[in-house]
Amino acid sequence: MPASKTNILAQKFNLKERKLRLRWLLALSSLPLFGIFAAFAIAPQTITDDIEITTVIEEVVLPQASTNELFALQTATGFSTESYWQVEQVRRDDTLASLLRRLNISNPEALSFLRQHPDAAPLFSQLRPGRTISAETNFDGELLRLEYEIDHTNSLVVERTDNGYHAERKTSALEILPTLKSSEISSSLFAATDAAGIPDQIAIQIAEIFSSEIDFHSDLRKGDRFNVVYESQYRDGQLVKAGLVLAAEFTNQGKTHRAIMHRNSEGQANYYTPEGKSLHKSFLRSPLEFSRISSGFSLGRFHPVLQKMRAHKGVDYAAPTGTRIKAVADGVVSFVGVKGGYGNVVILKHQNNMSTLYAHLSRFSPGLRSGQRVSQGQIIGAVGMSGLATGPHLHYELLVNGQHRDPLKVALPTATAIPSKYKADFIASSTPLLAQLNLLNASTLASAE
Numbered sequence: 001m002p003a004s005k006t007n008i009l010a011q012k013f014n015l016k017e018r019k020l021r022l023r024w025l026l027a028l029s030s031l032p033l034f035g036i037f038a039a040f041a042i043a044p045q046t047i048t049d050d051i052e053i054t055t056v057i058e059e060v061v062l063p064q065a066s067t068n069e070l071f072a073l074q075t076a077t078g079f080s081t082e083s084y085w086q087v088e089q090v091r092r093d094d095t096l097a098s099l100l101r102r103l104n105i106s107n108p109e110a111l112s113f114l115r116q117h118p119d120a121a122p123l124f125s126q127l128r129p130g131r132t133i134s135a136e137t138n139f140d141g142e143l144l145r146l147e148y149e150i151d152h153t154n155s156l157v158v159e160r161t162d163n164g165y166h167a168e169r170k171t172s173a174l175e176i177l178p179t180l181k182s183s184e185i186s187s188s189l190f191a192a193t194d195a196a197g198i199p200d201q202i203a204i205q206i207a208e209i210f211s212s213e214i215d216f217h218s219d220l221r222k223g224d225r226f227n228v229v230y231e232s233q234y235r236d237g238q239l240v241k242a243g244l245v246l247a248a249e250f251t252n253q254g255k256t257h258r259a260i261m262h263r264n265s266e267g268q269a270n271y272y273t274p275e276g277k278s279l280h281k282s283f284l285r286s287p288l289e290f291s292r293i294s295s296g297f298s299l300g301r302f303h304p305v306l307q308k309m310r311a312h313k314g315v316d317y318a319a320p321t322g323t324r325i326k327a328v329a330d331g332v333v334s335f336v337g338v339k340g341g342y343g344n345v346v347i348l349k350h351q352n353n354m355s356t357l358y359a360h361l362s363r364f365s366p367g368l369r370s371g372q373r374v375s376q377g378q379i380i381g382a383v384g385m386s387g388l389a390t391g392p393h394l395h396y397e398l399l400v401n402g403q404h405r406d407p408l409k410v411a412l413p414t415a416t417a418i419p420s421k422y423k424a425d426f427i428a429s430s431t432p433l434l435a436q437l438n439l440l441n442a443s444t445l446a447s448a449e
């Protein structure tokens, strides 16, 4: 895509154009005091040395703690924007004029201030390639605010005041902002998160948060989609690292699951449905650790579940040798060793007369022995093809009262509710997060028009 074309991301185009552009919406962050959502959109080219980053600000009314207003936000969903943030990087051949053009600053008052005023001097005396410059303009290209990264701690901030433009140097600090992203599954979760520029650690968190609801190795289907809100740390407008998922929504085979993070008084993060039911269940849907390696076996060329419940009474998960295997629930090791055609096997006993069996392992976790307590999610061994196996896979069985049950279908114990002492706090903190998930849904709908 030519450079001139990427600039239209920000402004001066009709509503439909902008809605379409929201297709490329990759991240939104909110400035809590002003209720402004900034969407950083990255043009979909892959040129490495010349990536343009463009920013759009969508002003929306932040919801109060009432479902009516949430609904109003969801239906009205703010394309009634007044101003736009655009972020650019200084290029080698840039002049101040070319830079201001890319930033869509066109009012003569701003242009003469930025070119001539002594306070704005760093803009022409210290214009260095790679530095970030961002500008907030209105629909008519009038500059409202400009920020230029002089170095890693100092920036130049130009603002429009009642008395004209004003410039000052500021020291920047690390800032944590929520990032909002959406994507659709076409081959695997990682392909979808890669396409949306979502870091791996966020993809893995999504898989873990919903691990009692969705088996990310066998349940995913083309067309599944998700929205996620997570913490991002920025310095000088540059992403430093991703933090925790704050809220997520995953639509799998037509069924939508939602998760909202809540920190308890010890600062520990837990995930609940919007109704306040814990997403932590006593059984995981899949014993395979979700990773980039194992996810490559999902979907795409072949389905990971080779055989469902049949003569051998288990589920086979195709996965590369070495993929780690987790205990699906708290329990006690009742067997670890070799068992005929099963090869290397681990059997765990759980509450309610349930037990699980994991076969064909390439190895056991060091020190794993009979009688040992294991916690849900603890690694017990790795996928292999020991015993009678034609290829590396995990053979997994679930027994209830000694009877084989289909692990993919068995009803799992019901979830617990959020402790009552946190209920009010949870409602208050979940409201803006739900609004952000709704905003992502509305953006997606708009882009699909």
Ligand SMILES: [Zn+2]
Residues within 6 Å of the ligand: 312, 314, 315, 316, 394, 395, 396
């Ligand atoms: Zn099997």
